[in-house]
Amino acid sequence: xxxxxxxxxxxxxxxxxxxxxxxxxxxAAFPFGSNALLGIAGSACFLLLWEIAxxxxxxxxxxxxxxxxxxxxxxxxxxxxxxxxxxxxxxxxWGLGLAIAFTAAVTLGFVxxxxxxxxxxxxxxxxxxxxxxxxxxxxxxxxxxxxDIRSTLLLVVYASFWQIYIQVLYGVADVDPVADQTARSYGxxxxxRIRYVVWPSAxxxxxxxxxxxxxxxxxxxxxxxxxxxxxxxxxxxxVAQSGGATALVYALIVATGAIGVLVNVGVRALERRVLHWHxxxxxxxAA
Amino acid sequence: xxxxNGVQKIYRGKDREVEAVRDLTFRLEEGELACLVGxxxxxxxxxxxxxxxxxxxTSGSVEVAGKAVTGPPRxxxxxxQEYGRSLFSWLTVQGNVELPLxxxxxxxxxxxxxxxxxxxxxxxxxxxxxxxxxxxxxxQQRVAIARAIAYEPRVLLMDEPFAAVDAQTRADLEDxxxxxxxxxxxxxxxxxxxxxxxxxxxxxxxVLSSSPTVVQDDVAxxxxxxxxxxxxxxxxxxxxxxxxxxxxxxxxKNGQAASAPAAT
Amino acid sequence: MTLVIRTVRITRRGAVRLTQLFLLPVLLILLWWxxxxxxxxxxxxxxxxxxxxxxxxxxxxxxxxxxxPSVGLLLTGYALAAVLGTTLGVVLGLSSRMRATAEPVLEFxxxxxxxxxxPLLMLLVGVNTPMKVALIVSGxxxxxxxxxIEGVRSVDPVLADTCRCYGVRGRRWLTTLVLRSASPQIMxxxxxxxxxAIILMVISEMFATTSGLGFSIVQFQRSFAIPEMWSGIVxxxxxxxxxxxxxxxxxxxxxxxxxxVRAAARDE
Ligand SMILES: Nc1ncnc2c1ncn2[C@@H]1O[C@H](COP(=O)(O)OP(=O)(O)OP(=O)(O)O)[C@@H](O)[C@H]1O
Ligand SMILES: [Mg+2]
Numbered sequence: 001x002x003x004x005x006x007x008x009x010x011x012x013x014x015x016x017x018x019x020x021x022x023x024x025x026x027x028a029a030f031p032f033g034s035n036a037l038l039g040i041a042g043s044a045c046f047l048l049l050w051e052i053a054x055x056x057x058x059x060x061x062x063x064x065x066x067x068x069x070x071x072x073x074x075x076x077x078x079x080x081x082x083x084x085x086x087x088x089x090x091x092x093x094w095g096l097g098l099a100i101a102f103t104a105a106v107t108l109g110f111v112x113x114x115x116x117x118x119x120x121x122x123x124x125x126x127x128x129x130x131x132x133x134x135x136x137x138x139x140x141x142x143x144x145x146x147x148d149i150r151s152t153l154l155l156v157v158y159a160s161f162w163q164i165y166i167q168v169l170y171g172v173a174d175v176d177p178v179a180d181q182t183a184r185s186y187g188x189x190x191x192x193r194i195r196y197v198v199w200p201s202a203x204x205x206x207x208x209x210x211x212x213x214x215x216x217x218x219x220x221x222x223x224x225x226x227x228x229x230x231x232x233x234x235x236x237x238x239v240a241q242s243g244g245a246t247a248l249v250y251a252l253i254v255a256t257g258a259i260g261v262l263v264n265v266g267v268r269a270l271e272r273r274v275l276h277w278h279x280x281x282x283x284x285x286a287a
Numbered sequence: 288x289x290x291x292n293g294v295q296k297i298y299r300g301k302d303r304e305v306e307a308v309r310d311l312t313f314r315l316e317e318g319e320l321a322c323l324v325g326x327x328x329x330x331x332x333x334x335x336x337x338x339x340x341x342x343x344x345t346s347g348s349v350e351v352a353g354k355a356v357t358g359p360p361r362x363x364x365x366x367x368q369e370y371g372r373s374l375f376s377w378l379t380v381q382g383n384v385e386l387p388l389x390x391x392x393x394x395x396x397x398x399x400x401x402x403x404x405x406x407x408x409x410x411x412x413x414x415x416x417x418x419x420x421x422x423x424x425x426x427q428q429r430v431a432i433a434r435a436i437a438y439e440p441r442v443l444l445m446d447e448p449f450a451a452v453d454a455q456t457r458a459d460l461e462d463x464x465x466x467x468x469x470x471x472x473x474x475x476x477x478x479x480x481x482x483x484x485x486x487x488x489x490x491x492x493x494v495l496s497s498s499p500t501v502v503q504d505d506v507a508x509x510x511x512x513x514x515x516x517x518x519x520x521x522x523x524x525x526x527x528x529x530x531x532x533x534x535x536x537x538x539x540k541n542g543q544a545a546s547a548p549a550a551t
Numbered sequence: 552m553t554l555v556i557r558t559v560r561i562t563r564r565g566a567v568r569l570t571q572l573f574l575l576p577v578l579l580i581l582l583w584w585x586x587x588x589x590x591x592x593x594x595x596x597x598x599x600x601x602x603x604x605x606x607x608x609x610x611x612x613x614x615x616x617x618x619x620p621s622v623g624l625l626l627t628g629y630a631l632a633a634v635l636g637t638t639l640g641v642v643l644g645l646s647s648r649m650r651a652t653a654e655p656v657l658e659f660x661x662x663x664x665x666x667x668x669x670p671l672l673m674l675l676v677g678v679n680t681p682m683k684v685a686l687i688v689s690g691x692x693x694x695x696x697x698x699x700i701e702g703v704r705s706v707d708p709v710l711a712d713t714c715r716c717y718g719v720r721g722r723r724w725l726t727t728l729v730l731r732s733a734s735p736q737i738m739x740x741x742x743x744x745x746x747x748a749i750i751l752m753v754i755s756e757m758f759a760t761t762s763g764l765g766f767s768i769v770q771f772q773r774s775f776a777i778p779e780m781w782s783g784i785v786x787x788x789x790x791x792x793x794x795x796x797x798x799x800x801x802x803x804x805x806x807x808x809x810x811x812v813r814a815a816a817r818d819e
Contacts, residue, residue: 035651042652063675124572125579128788131795133749135765136787138757139772139780143594212743222664223750227757234667241670249674253667260662341712358715365716372709377731377808386727387717418808420815438717 065247074251083255089232090259093149093221097156098214105161105213106206109168110194113202119169130166134159134220135227142228152224152232159220160213167209171202207271214267218260233259288474289315289338289442293347296333307333309499310347317441320468320475322485324532325495325503326540331478332368334500335446338476339365351442360442364435368446368478370428374419380406381415384434391438405437408467425456432460436467443468443475449484458516461488465514482536486510486528487519494532496539504535596778605782613767621764622790624680625752628687632744636692637737640699641729650700661697665690665747666754673758683755690751691744698740702733735809738802745798749791764790 047067054061065073077083112118134155141151175198183197225234233256240248291313298305307330315321325331336342338349340359349356351363364387367373374383381402388398406412409429419427428448435443445464449457465488468475479485485492489508496503508528510519519525580598587595596604609618643650668689676682706729714720714728730737756765768783803810 035647035654038648038651039655043655045652046656120571121575125575128576128792131746131791132788133746133753133791135750135753136768136784136791138753139768140594140784142772143777143780216746219664219666219747219750223666223754226666226669227754237667237670241674244674246674249671253663253671256667257659257663260664261659264658264662336712339712339716341715359718361718363716365713367709367713369709372707373713375710375727375731376812377734378727386719386723390718390720390723418811420808420812434717 062246065250069247070250070254073247074254077248077251077255083236086231086233086236087255087259089149089230090221090225090234090256093152093156093224093230093232094214094217094263096149097153097221098160098210098217100153101157101160101213101217102164102210104157105164105209106168109165110172110198110202113169113172114190114194114198126162126165130162135223138224138227141224147228147230149230151228152221152230155220155224156217160217163213163216164206164209167205167212168202171205172198174205175201204275207274211264211267211271214263215260218263222256288317288319288352289476290350291334291338291347292349294334294337294344294349295346296330296337296342297345298333306499308337308344310501311495312347313493313502313505315474315476317474318472319491320465320477320489321491321493322489323476323478323493323495324480324482324485324536325500326497326536327480329495329497329539330500331480331495332446334495335365335444335476335478339363339444362440363442363444364438364440366431366435366443366445366448368448368450370431370448371419371424371451373431374427376418376420379416379418380411380422380430380433383419383430384437387434387438401437401439402433405433408436408470409433409463425452425460428452428460429463432463432467436471436473439471440473443473444478445475446478447480448477449479449481457484462514462516464488469512482529482532483520486525486532487514487516492528492532494535494539503539504532506532506535594777596781600778601781601785604778605785608779608782609786617762617764617767618786620762621752621756624683624755624763625687625748628684628752629691629745629748631684632688632691632748633695633741635688636695636740636744637699637730639692640696640737641703641725641733643696644700644703644733645729650704657693657696661693665751669755669758678758678760683752686755687748687751691748694743694747695737695740698736698743699733702736703729705736706732735806738806742798742802745794746791749787749794753787 050064050067052066053059054064054066112122137155137158141154145151145154179197179201180193183193188196221232222234224230225232226238229235229238233252237249237252237256240252291311294308294311295306296308298307311334323331323334333342337344338351338356340349340356340363343357351360354360375386378386384402384405385398388401393401402415403412406415409432411426411429411433414422414426419430422430428451432445432448435445449460452460461484464475464477477485477488479488486508492506492508493502494504494506495501506528510522510524510528584598587597643653665686668686672682672686672689676685710728710732714724719727753765753768756763757769760766764783764787768780768787771777771780771783
């Protein structure tokens with residue numbers, strides 16, 4: 001595939017790279033399956049160590065309750081409705097925030113990305129706003145919305161927007177100019193070109209953005225609950241900690257970790273599906 | 288100098304086995320330049336990796352200078368088929384050529400002389416400070432060759448080094464290799480699938496059969512030592528030799544044993 | 552004559568570039584100014600006032616008491632995470648068995664949103680500098696670790712063979728082959744980690760501490776010192792922008808070859 005080579009064709013200052021060095025196939029980091037046995041053995045060892053260390057007194061059980069205790073606590077929690085409400089709140093803040101960020105970033109990204117003038121004039125602003133840590137907005141969120149879910153949303157949207165937006169700009173810049181010119185010469189309008197030329201080739205980038213954005217969104221959702229005290233798992237953890245319920249703190253952390261794993265697995269599955277479709281279509285065209 | 292004894296290599300995959308090389312035996316004398324030709328996929332690269340100590344043969348053995356090869360031998364250098372990927376993109380041309388010499392613990396002056404000499408020999412003295420990705424394919428190829436000769440090897444292995452360069456560059460590189468071989472008196476094993484190239488370059492041409500691979504034929508090239516792209520290639524003898532190698536490869540493809548030595 | 556024309560042309564190009572750089576930011580600031588002075592909202596402050604407060608608040612001993620220690624914390628944690636993450640990543644990347652064994656556990660740990668470790672570490676270590684450093688390390692290490700593993704795994708086999716043939720091993724093998732081949736991915740991991748480090752630095756100071764940047768900003772907000780709060784937000788933004796600019800400079804230098812390779816591949 002050929003790509004524009006001029007510097008202005010690159011999204012912002014030319015220092016940008018796809019967030020992961022290069023755009024790779026989904027799940028490139030850790031393909032499950034082939035070494036499943038070793039993985040199970042590794043996890044078992046980890047759990048065993050976690051069980052034995054506090055029981056033998058190598059680590060104080062007040063600091064690190066044994067695995068069985070933490071998992072039992074978690075099991076008990078699973079039966080409490082309040083836990084599921086907290087999970088629901090966390091997922092709502094995450095999902096809603098991600099959806100808003102996605103819509104805004106994709107729309108803006110496509111508009112700005114396909115108009116070179118807009119891109120050059122917004123580059124400096126983007127470069128300045130993007131690295132601003134979203135936690136800087138915490139005090140503002142508290143003042144504006146208190147412990148309302150909108151506080152969480154503000155942080156989540158701000159953080160995940162940039163991840164997706166930058167990738168979209170990248171994807172739009174990566175469009176094959178020949179394909180675009182071909183589409184133009186067949187008289188496709190701007191919208192049709194976006195639909196049939198720009199969107200398909202930007203798709204892998206968009207998905208990379210979603211993957212990065214989804215992880216960041218979860219981090220910020222939990223951060224908001226921890227620091228601002230808006231309802232959710234983060235707040236539950238803060239409460240458990242101030243009550244000194246160590247096992248519960250661990251149990252809730254395991255729960256957030258599990259949610260994190262589900263989010264990662266889900267996004268990767270999505271990516272694999274969409275990109276699979278993507279590559280197979282391309283393969284057919286190439287053949 | 289180089290002894291290949293009944294080498295067999297079977298790649299063991301998850302659920303299938305590929306016998307890349309069945310049974311290869313040949314020997315190169317010190318200072319010999321031999322070309323190895325064979326159809327694509329017949330196991331030339333596999334053989335080269337066995338000789339270079341990068342792969343362990345399933346059975347049989349390789350000896351270099353009388354010593355059995357178990358790992359990469361010290362005084363051997365290799366030019367890989369994927370030469371572009373064998374250069375370090377983050378090192379300059381000079382750095383690429385110098386890297387193996389650092390490992391040899393040579394003094395700084397000695398390293399510098401060797402690098403300059405090698406780069407001059409391949410005509411890249413001006414590009415010493417460039418990076419590989421700033422060079423054309425043919426230039427990258429010459430960097431890989433310069434690195435191989437700067438190492439001062441006693442045995443030089445080259446795997447289809449000219450496959451990706453244009454005809455003119457290719458002719459130049461062929462003469463370059465012969466020149467370097469005469470100058471540095473190394474033992475050279477040159478793999479190619481180009482019959483003309485094999486006959487033009489070698490003192491000997493080893494023809495491999497298609498898979499399962501054995502040595503189909505061993506042709507001595509009795510052309511004069513001074514060779515020239517124009518006169519040698521239009522030589523009557525050159526044409527005969529080429530025809531012979533060609534028919535052997537045809538036989539190899541059809542699975543026939545070596546024909547009786549053609550009328551020589 | 553030509554000289555004059557050329558100078559004019561250069562200045563014109565410079566002017567265009569300057570407009571590209573500053574037009575939008577200036578417009579945005581003016582918009583904010585107009586909005587904040589027109590709106591009755593108590594929470595809005597004009598940019599002028601923020602700037603004045605900024606100088607007053609942060610160009611004082613606060614800079615040494617609150618800002619420098621926080622930045623030091625951030626850099627310490629980040630550096631530790633970088634060293635640990637790449638070391639572990641190289642080890643795991645080189646051994647497929649160890650990687651397979653550690654995979655699910657790592658997968659789980661990296662999925663934990665790092666801020667939830669704050670309450671835990673408060674329980675375990677208490678609120679002190681080691682706890683904050685530990686927090687930053689435990690949050691930053693995952694992107695570095697996973698990207699390093701990925702980078703080390705994708706070392707070109709032809710290059711690896713080249714090193715074996717020429718007897719390049721030991722330290723030189725590690726630095727010239729492994730780390731350099733993996734450097735694009737390592738840098739990508741480090742970039743993600745930098746953003747996480749700043750987040751963790753701030754929130755580690757929001758709990759039960761009495762100094763630091765995070766603490767000060769929350770303090771301003773609690774006491775409704777609105778211009779001060781805004782100046783704190785601006786300062787955090789500036790720190791973020793400065794660190795990422797520095798990072799880009801380093802990255803550009805380290806990955807010069809990589810950009811070259813990519814540009815060359817594009818031209819084909
Ligand atoms: N790592 C491997 N695993 C399994 N099979 C392999 C491997 N490498 C090569 N083969 C198989 O071994 C056979 C010989 O391969 P090899 O690369 O040696 O051929 P070659 O003669 O060098 O071909 P070419 O002229 O195209 O370079 C082929 O059938 C190939 O599919
Ligand atoms: Mg080959």
